[in-house]
Amino acid sequence: xxxxxxxxxxxxxIKKASLEAISYGVKIAQQTGTTAEGIVLGxxxxxxxxLGKYGVQKIHHAADANLDHLDAQQYTxxxxxxxxxxxxxVIVFSNNTxxxxxxxxxxxxxxxxxxxxxxxxxxxxxxxxxxxxxxxxKAFANITITTPVKIIALSPNAYKIEEVGGSTExxxxxxxxxxxxxxxxxxxxxxxxxPLAEAEIxxxxxxxxxxxxxxxxxxxxxxxxxxxxxxxxxxxxxxxRPHNExxxxxxxxxxxxxxxxxxxxxxxQHLAGVNxxxxxxxxxxxxxxxxFKAADYGIVGDxxxxxxxxxxxxxxxxxx
Amino acid sequence: MKILVCISxxxxxxxxxxxxxxxxxxxxxxxxxxxxPSDEWYALVRAVELKEKDPSTVLHLISxxxxxxxxxxxxALALGGDEAIRVNADSHDSFYIASQIAAVAKEGGxxxxxxxxxxxxxxxxxxxxxxxxxxxxxxxxxxxxxxxNGVQASISREIEGGEEVAEVTLxxxxxxxxxxxxxxxxxxxGIMGARTKPLKVVEPVAVDTLTTISSFGLPPAKAGVKLVDxxxxxxxxxxxxxxAKAI
Numbered sequence: 001x002x003x004x005x006x007x008x009x010x011x012x013x014i015k016k017a018s019l020e021a022i023s024y025g026v027k028i029a030q031q032t033g034t035t036a037e038g039i040v041l042g043x044x045x046x047x048x049x050x051l052g053k054y055g056v057q058k059i060h061h062a063a064d065a066n067l068d069h070l071d072a073q074q075y076t077x078x079x080x081x082x083x084x085x086x087x088x089x090v091i092v093f094s095n096n097t098x099x100x101x102x103x104x105x106x107x108x109x110x111x112x113x114x115x116x117x118x119x120x121x122x123x124x125x126x127x128x129x130x131x132x133x134x135x136x137x138k139a140f141a142n143i144t145i146t147t148p149v150k151i152i153a154l155s156p157n158a159y160k161i162e163e164v165g166g167s168t169e170x171x172x173x174x175x176x177x178x179x180x181x182x183x184x185x186x187x188x189x190x191x192x193x194x195p196l197a198e199a200e201i202x203x204x205x206x207x208x209x210x211x212x213x214x215x216x217x218x219x220x221x222x223x224x225x226x227x228x229x230x231x232x233x234x235x236x237x238x239x240x241r242p243h244n245e246x247x248x249x250x251x252x253x254x255x256x257x258x259x260x261x262x263x264x265x266x267x268x269q270h271l272a273g274v275n276x277x278x279x280x281x282x283x284x285x286x287x288x289x290x291x292f293k294a295a296d297y298g299i300v301g302d303x304x305x306x307x308x309x310x311x312x313x314x315x316x317x318x319x320x
Numbered sequence: 321m322k323i324l325v326c327i328s329x330x331x332x333x334x335x336x337x338x339x340x341x342x343x344x345x346x347x348x349x350x351x352x353x354x355x356x357p358s359d360e361w362y363a364l365v366r367a368v369e370l371k372e373k374d375p376s377t378v379l380h381l382i383s384x385x386x387x388x389x390x391x392x393x394x395x396a397l398a399l400g401g402d403e404a405i406r407v408n409a410d411s412h413d414s415f416y417i418a419s420q421i422a423a424v425a426k427e428g429g430x431x432x433x434x435x436x437x438x439x440x441x442x443x444x445x446x447x448x449x450x451x452x453x454x455x456x457x458x459x460x461x462x463x464x465x466x467x468x469n470g471v472q473a474s475i476s477r478e479i480e481g482g483e484e485v486a487e488v489t490l491x492x493x494x495x496x497x498x499x500x501x502x503x504x505x506x507x508x509x510g511i512m513g514a515r516t517k518p519l520k521v522v523e524p525v526a527v528d529t530l531t532t533i534s535s536f537g538l539p540p541a542k543a544g545v546k547l548v549d550x551x552x553x554x555x556x557x558x559x560x561x562x563x564a565k566a567i
Contacts, residue, residue: 097478
């Protein structure tokens with residue numbers, strides 16, 4: 001019996017979403033009275049021993065160059081072998097791009113029920129039930145996993161990272177792998193400096209900004225807030241901004257602490273992707289924009305005047 | 321070349337979300353149904369483009385659902401595809417649905433299976449990966465570009481922190497994300513033709529589900545917006561800092 005946490009890394013570093021998955025998995029282990037172990041695939045420069053402070057007791061590291069690139073088939077095989085050998089009954093992923101590629105495969109391989117996009121700890125009072133968002137954030141569902149082994153893919157920004165203290169034992173793990181059928185030719189880093197799904201603050205622009213040449217004020221605001229950049233669907237469709245910045249029902253779903261929407265009317269499809277944000281600020285010159293109904297704070301005004309003032313005011317606050 | 325595209329029926333993006341039977345069932349009353357957007361806009365359209373380039377391509381659509389799914393399947397056939405298969409079953413468990421698709425895919429011997437990146441109702445992002453595992457084939461999740469050269473595919477995909485290009489030999493399964501293709505509107509010829517295309521109904525294979533839905537709920541409503549005057553941006557910053565503690 002144990003909880004196995006898949007610890008993802010990008011650019012050879014452990015990212016925030018993985019720390020959230022670790023804290024979440026460690027909490028489940030505490031709740032169910034078992035140990036929390038981690039698995040890391042591929043080479044990385046980050047020191048894995050420091051992860052002990054988050055409460056993970058053992059980390060199995062397969063520093064195999066064949067695992068440096070994501071091949072869902074190989075990753076699944078590697079995780080399944082370990083899960084079976086340590087008798088893991090709960091396996092935790094982050095529901096990030098890597099988790100989305102592997103967790104369903106593992107679910108089918110192990111015949112282990114999967115809840116993807118979990119937003120809370122499992123309720124184990126009567127079975128094993130996990131809350132997740134459905135209808136793109138317009139509702140939630142409590143899903144009961146009915147199999148002995150359970151897989152949870154945790155929504156980014158849904159669980160707080162906790163340092164509980166402790167140390168971790170690092171062990172070398174050597175899975176048996178078939179030759180990879182996926183050959184990675186090249187990779188490029190996303191344009192934004194802060195990954196959107198992980199950003200605590202997101203600044204988002206819509207058609208109200210009139211054209212891509214006007215994004216400077218949005219970027220300036222994002223910069224002072226160390227925020228991620230997002231946009232509405234019409235903006236991405238018009239190629240004003242890259243597709244990976246599109247948030248909404250058919251784009252990405254995000255749940256930052258603070259979401260600032262500039263020149264976005266707030267169609268129901270857009271709201272679906274952002275309504276899990278803790279605080280929503282809307283800046284729009286149209287007082288009738290539906291977004292104001294879903295907002296916590298709002299300014300009815302011209303974005304081209306308000307946004308630079310807001311940037312200056314935040315700069316002043318940060319300087320104080 | 322044989323391609324199978326998975327189609328799901330989902331509520332329209334503007335549908336009002338409500339539940340019945342003590343919050344255990346989605347209230348379908350008055351709901352308009354559509355083809356799940358990423359199935360239609362990206363997966364299906366890219367497959368149709370591949371068939372346009374190589375007319376010898378066999379393109380089949382599959383959906384798991386009851387007879388009320390047929391209008392959605394006909395809509396999809398209006399965009400393209402030679403025929404459709406409906407597995408006559410209804411389930412909210414992704415493993416059950418993936419098992420049905422995998423059974424049909426195995427029998428049909430497809431070179432490519434396309435799904436959308438997720439459905440907008442249950443947001444599982446699971447079907448493609450499960451089908452790939454059940455078929456023991458490579459899986460490329462969140463594909464944004466797909467080019468074919470014989471049996472060699474060149475695929476761009478979203479990864480953590482960016483994008484990468486991978487080469488994979490067919491057969492494979494992929495989930496389609498934005499960028500893979502551009503949304504199309506079916507023309508009159510497509511709509512008329514779709515009426516007479518074969519829609520085969522097959523019975524499901526026996527599979528145990530792995531999950532059940534215990535209940536649904538709606539998020540709490542917002543308390544209401546606090547409006548700040550456009551000339552008083554400092555006040556907004558104060559509220560965000562002191563009241564919301566968001567900055």
